Amino acid sequence: MMFSFEFLIRILPDLMRGLIVTIEATFGGFALALVVGLLLALGRRCGVKPLRLFCDGYIALMRCTPLLVQLYFVFYVLPSYGIRFPALATGILCLGLHIGAYIAEVYRAGIEGVPEGQWEAARALGLKSYPLWTRVVLPQALPPMIPPLGNFLIGLFKETPLLAAITVVDVFGAANNVAGLTYRYNEPYTAVAVILLTVSLVAAHFVRKLERRFTSAKR
Template sequence: MNPVFDWSFALEILPTLGAALVVTVQATVLGMLVAVTLGLALALLRRARLAIVSLPAAFFIEFVRSTPLLVQMYFLFYVLPLTGVRMSPLATGVLALGVHYAAYCAEVYRAGIESVPRGQLEAATALNLSRWDTAARIVLPQAIPPVVPALGNYLVAMFKDTPLLSAITVVELLQQSKMIGSATFRYTEPLTLVGALFLVLSLIAAWGVRRLEARLQRYGGKR
């Protein structure tokens, strides 16, 4: 009679799952870099004074937030190549994750920017600072630290959304466990290990975000 959980089998498949975990972490890190960068750009564009700039940015943000991530992945993977733009499955997945979460990060940034006291903007204008200097030296250093926890939540959420990459043929952690299960007819060990790995990595990411938040507050994040 086979045990419910075979530790020797679990240790045997752990290196294979570890290789897939590298793909999962890579997609998460690169996707988050795209999200925080593009999200900040979208937030600034949405606050632009010219309607020709702010309205398209607002429409893009709402459109992305209102459509499922899986649909966006399918569109980028199957439709985008018809226009001549071809990317690897992993690059497509990173782009889809980054663009999807950029829309949410943009709203987080916007809330942080709008929380900066208006008097400081007026003081920057009185000092004849340019809009770029005002944003880079006055607004963003105060707006970003308070929203770091929210951005960290999106990092963890993105990490847990990486199994969707299997829909566009990326062999990430969960897909690899399913492949092991279908080949060995043992699903308990691979799925248990996947759950444990997701839990551990999510806790580590949350801890890292808390440390970053504390460091930002220590070096000027407080108003």
């Protein structure tokens, strides 16, 4: 079947609507993952043993079970117990909780990368917890975190097609719908490949700029 640019232009609005859903799910899930990861990282450094064990168990559970299984459980099993979320909200929630377990390790590595002497010097100066973290720890821990966090953002963008399993129509789901209705596959899937590649390259470019900015500021 010949590639038709005319057909491609006709289906672009449907693909763009799907792309908006993809971006919403990606950034919503990533924002939640940043918060979840930070809470887990701090919880693992806490002196309360039950909290540390809970955080360790949560990370192990999320990292050892597939995201698709988690999506099915939240969307199809929990409603049986009266817990129900809209499809897109379920996708954002599962993406955030799942990726947050990985981001916790990024936070942990960044925080532990701050030399112990910096902690001791800050405490010797009498710094309380808030200025200790905002003025000493985070300015040194954040720059090494940016590349892996950027990789997780781009990876999360490419995980959103899994949300089709819970009826969320992202850009890939929109292409599937077009292909199923028209039996034309070249145009929708080629367009999706180009769209995903373009957005990923743009995101990678901004991550590199952010990394250079923080690195130069550190110097």
